[in-house]
Amino acid sequence: MSEFTGIPTDTGTGGNSLDTDLNAPYDKADMVWIFIAGSFVWLMVPGIGLLYSGLSRKKHALSLLWASIMTIAVVTFQWYWWGYSLVFSKTRGNGFIGTLSMFGFKDVLGAPSAVGVVPDIVFAWFQGMFAIATGILMVGGACERARLFPMMVFLFLFITIVYCPIACWTWNPEGWLAALGALDYAGGGPVHICSGHGALMYALILGKRNDPLTKSGVPKYKPHSVTSVVLGTVFTWLGWIGAFNPGSAGNTTIRAWYSAYSTNLAGSCGALTWMFIDYFRCGRKWTTVGLCSGAIAGLVGITPAAGFVPLWASVIVGIVTAAGCNFAVDLKHILRIDDGLDVYALHGVGGCIGSVLTGIFAADYINALAGVESSPIAGGWINHNYKQVGYQLAAMCASVAWTCVVTACLLLILDRIPFLRLRLRPEEEELGTDEVEIGEFTYEEDAVYIPEPIRSKSIAEAPAAIIDDKVQTGNSSSEELQSEPKTNA
Numbered sequence: 001m002s003e004f005t006g007i008p009t010d011t012g013t014g015g016n017s018l019d020t021d022l023n024a025p026y027d028k029a030d031m032v033w034i035f036i037a038g039s040f041v042w043l044m045v046p047g048i049g050l051l052y053s054g055l056s057r058k059k060h061a062l063s064l065l066w067a068s069i070m071t072i073a074v075v076t077f078q079w080y081w082w083g084y085s086l087v088f089s090k091t092r093g094n095g096f097i098g099t100l101s102m103f104g105f106k107d108v109l110g111a112p113s114a115v116g117v118v119p120d121i122v123f124a125w126f127q128g129m130f131a132i133a134t135g136i137l138m139v140g141g142a143c144e145r146a147r148l149f150p151m152m153v154f155l156f157l158f159i160t161i162v163y164c165p166i167a168c169w170t171w172n173p174e175g176w177l178a179a180l181g182a183l184d185y186a187g188g189g190p191v192h193i194c195s196g197h198g199a200l201m202y203a204l205i206l207g208k209r210n211d212p213l214t215k216s217g218v219p220k221y222k223p224h225s226v227t228s229v230v231l232g233t234v235f236t237w238l239g240w241i242g243a244f245n246p247g248s249a250g251n252t253t254i255r256a257w258y259s260a261y262s263t264n265l266a267g268s269c270g271a272l273t274w275m276f277i278d279y280f281r282c283g284r285k286w287t288t289v290g291l292c293s294g295a296i297a298g299l300v301g302i303t304p305a306a307g308f309v310p311l312w313a314s315v316i317v318g319i320v321t322a323a324g325c326n327f328a329v330d331l332k333h334i335l336r337i338d339d340g341l342d343v344y345a346l347h348g349v350g351g352c353i354g355s356v357l358t359g360i361f362a363a364d365y366i367n368a369l370a371g372v373e374s375s376p377i378a379g380g381w382i383n384h385n386y387k388q389v390g391y392q393l394a395a396m397c398a399s400v401a402w403t404c405v406v407t408a409c410l411l412l413i414l415d416r417i418p419f420l421r422l423r424l425r426p427e428e429e430e431l432g433t434d435e436v437e438i439g440e441f442t443y444e445e446d447a448v449y450i451p452e453p454i455r456s457k458s459i460a461e462a463p464a465a466i467i468d469d470k471v472q473t474g475n476s477s478s479e480e481l482q483s484e485p486k487t488n489a
Contacts, residue, residue: 014110014119022110026119030251034118034126037247040239041129045072047235048136051292052143053442054228055341057221059432060144061228061442067151071136074152078159079128080105086164088114088127088172095176097165114173115250117373126247127171130187133244134163134195140343141199142422145209145429148437150420154411158198162406166190166399182395183362183377183388185259186248188304188355189399196348197400200339201407205415208338210426218338226288233292237267240299245306255369259306262314263299266306269318270298277326293346297325300350305358308377313361321353348400355396359389 006020014022023031049068053061075083085102092099102108105124113123135155142151167190169177177189184190211219223229245263249256274294278287301321302314309317328345332338339345362380378385415422423429428436435441 008110010112012107012111014112017110022119025112027117027252030117031119031122033252033256034122034247034250037243038126038129040243041126041133041247042072044236044239044244045129045132045136047232047239048133048140049232050228051232051236051296052140052341054225054230054232055223055289056143057432058224058443059434061224061434062438062440063148063433064140064143065442066148066438067139068136070148070152071139071155072132074155075132075135075159076128078156079124079131083131083159083164084108084124084128086160087167088123091168091172091174095169095172095174095179097168098172114171117251123250127167130191130244131159131163131167134187134191135159137191137195137343137347138198138202140341141202141339142206143340144433145206145424146202146422146433147424148433150414150422153420154202154414154422157410157414158407161410162198162403163190163194166194166402169398170395177395177398180391180394181378181388182391183308183358183380184304184355184395185307185358186245186303188300188351188358189395192300192303192347192351193355193396193399194403196344196346196351197403198407199341199343200337200348201404201411203339203344204337205408205411206338206423208336209340210429216336217333218336218340221340223289229289229292233295237295237299240267240303245303249307249370251370251373253370253373255307255367255374258311258366258369262306262309262311263302265311266302266314266318266321267295267298269315270301270322271295273298273319273322274326277323281326293342294322294326297322297346297350300325300347301354301357304351304354305361308358308362308367308380310361310363310366313357313363313382317354317357317361320357321350324353325350352396352400355392356389359392362388 004019004021006015008015008020008022008025014020046065046068049065052064052067056064082100082103084105085100086098089098089101091097108120108124110119110121113120115123135158138158139146139151139155169175170182170184170190172178208218213219241260241264246256246260249259271291271294274297275286275291278290279285282290298318298321301317305313305317325345328349329342331345332342358380360381362377362383364377364379364383367377367379368374378388380388411422414420424433424436
């Protein structure tokens, strides 16, 4: 057994691992929890891809699943390359953006992280998943009409230029919003406001989808697979209650588990609210897509508030956010911006509502559930700290303005670079992103369909062209297709 004589430090790597036990300052249960929480957030990303895929048309369905895996790869590299350093390194004194002192994860090892209770390498793992989640939400604004290589380039730049500054303002202890006193437990601003308004700008710059039947306004299509929508919602909801919000406590205290229940409660109330509203707005049907959309809206609304508000306030947050997002879906028709997956309505509007409600319902005694590891807050209106809503509005407006202006400029510049043209051509869009850009399909449209099982060996070995002819012309009967008795199958 090695003898460790060194003393862990608060700077650099935290010490020389050959003579210093870098694990000594930390609670191993906290480290295990943050790692597991990060892994669950990772699972949310393909869940969002599955949700988006189900909401799209069949000829574009695979591209959205592709986008989820691509986002994991691109943003993971960006976070390693310089993302983590830009968000959580020391700032230059203005609280706007970090330095490149941790470029390429330089010295990211055993020194205390920004939250203090876990080492840098564990914290970097967890926070990287939030950047990935922001990325996959944002690219939803480009559904069914974006070229994929420019999407990858844009995603890398968006996370660097748009997400990283907002995350630094909010979560870096030296960030100007953190210093101002704005509260954001798990990403109302950096994740949802940023991704929702980024998606809105992406949809605006790309223009609406081509649809000869829609002369004005924006086209509207039915989801091609409600089953995929449900499964995507399940993965996303599980990640939210199992990691996204409770993991943001940064430790294994009661506050983490309280925020898990708060999150599930708000999501449930949001699901019911949206479903009941749709019942009266959509022909008195209990819509499954409405139920899933409401759950996502409620989860978005509680994200900035989960570790700050009482459970009874979570009910209000879920109901108000779902109702607001439901009616915000109509904004795309007013603005004539084709946000086909309603990323802006759910995440942009939902994040804003949740941020303001945090300023109203934040309670000092809920925050204090973290015990000695808590950073005291003055609370919101229920603690008679009435200026807190002002801080929340400042954070919201700053995040919206930065996201919209910088994202729009970035997209307009990229679109003028010939090989980075953002949008598919009309004929390519008609064929579908899957065929034109990927060459693979979620569903094989040309696959041979035989109306009853093949029972004989000889028909299984028959040339495909013969089978195609009989099936497509409809002239074949089961007797014609069956050349041997059933007993020989």
